[in-house]
Amino acid sequence: MTNAKKALLGASTVILLIVCVASSFLARGSFSDVNEAGIDKLAYLSSPLSSYEFSEDKDAVAYVNEQFESADLIVACSYTGTRRYSRHAFVSEVEVNRVLKGSLASDSCVAEVIEPVTVVRDDELGICLAPDATYIYGAPMMVEGGSYMLFLRACKGDGAATRYTFVDSPFSMIRLDGDPCTQGMDERYLAKDELKTCSIIVDGEQTGAVYAAAVEEILNRVSKE
Numbered sequence: 178m179t180n181a182k183k184a185l186l187g188a189s190t191v192i193l194l195i196v197c198v199a200s201s202f203l204a205r206g207s208f209s210d211v212n213e214a215g216i217d218k219l220a221y222l223s224s225p226l227s228s229y230e231f232s233e234d235k236d237a238v239a240y241v242n243e244q245f246e247s248a249d250l251i252v253a254c255s256y257t258g259t260r261r262y263s264r265h266a267f268v269s270e271v272e273v274n275r276v277l278k279g280s281l282a283s284d285s286c287v288a289e290v291i292e293p294v295t296v297v298r299d300d301e302l303g304i305c306l307a308p309d310a311t312y313i314y315g316a317p318m319m320v321e322g323g324s325y326m327l328f329l330r331a332c333k334g335d336g337a338a339t340r341y342t343f344v345d346s347p348f349s350m351i352r353l354d355g356d357p358c359t360q361g362m363d364e365r366y367l368a369k370d371e372l373k374t375c376s377i378i379v380d381g382e383q384t385g386a387v388y389a390a391a392v393e394e395i396l397n398r399v400s401k402e
Contacts (some may be wrong), residue, residue, distance in 0.1 A: 226315035251278035257319035317372035352376035
């Protein structure tokens with residue numbers, strides 16, 4: 178290979194690397210822009226809660242017992258409207274109105290909750306929201322002013338004393354205002370405004386009925402404590 182060809186090959190490699198790096202930064206930048214200003218315009222790639230995710234040998238009471246035992250912290254709270262995108266998930270701020278189990282790690286009534294929703298690029302929709310692959314129970318994101326019951330675990334290892342993650346369960350986020358358990362849609366994606374009043378997306382009436390029965394048991398148990 179002549180020196181001229183070697184030089185041309187080297188220059189082509191450098192240009193390719195620059196293009197790849199630039200594309201990476203542009204992709205990250207677009208995601209950052211969405212987080213700050215455009216999140217309300219994004220569609221949500223739905224992953225409906227399925228009847229396959231419920232065990233036939235469990236009743237509503239069993240789910241409730243499991244739910245309460247697995248949480249470090251259970252709170253009634255409202256979402257403040259403040260969130261940021263970090264490590265492929267949204268860190269969202271809630272104002273705690275009542276602690277139902279455990280205690281907050283600080284004297285503040287404000288806590289940060291990591292919502293298992295990420296920003297993805299879809300062939301049809303472009304940039305959109307989707308549930309994290311490790312949490313696919315159909316729960317949408319919290320909406321500003323919405324009231325919720327959250328079942329949480331302390332977030333370890335990031336130095337944030339008041340940061341929590343959801344318990345890995347379909348019942349980890351329950352709407353306390355409006356109907357907490359109906360959406361009943363099995364579509365590939367939903368517009369953001371279709372998610373404002375629901376706490377879960379289900380694949381059909383049977384799944385919704387199982388979910389609703391467990392939610393009712395949860396709310397009854399909380400009202401007695």
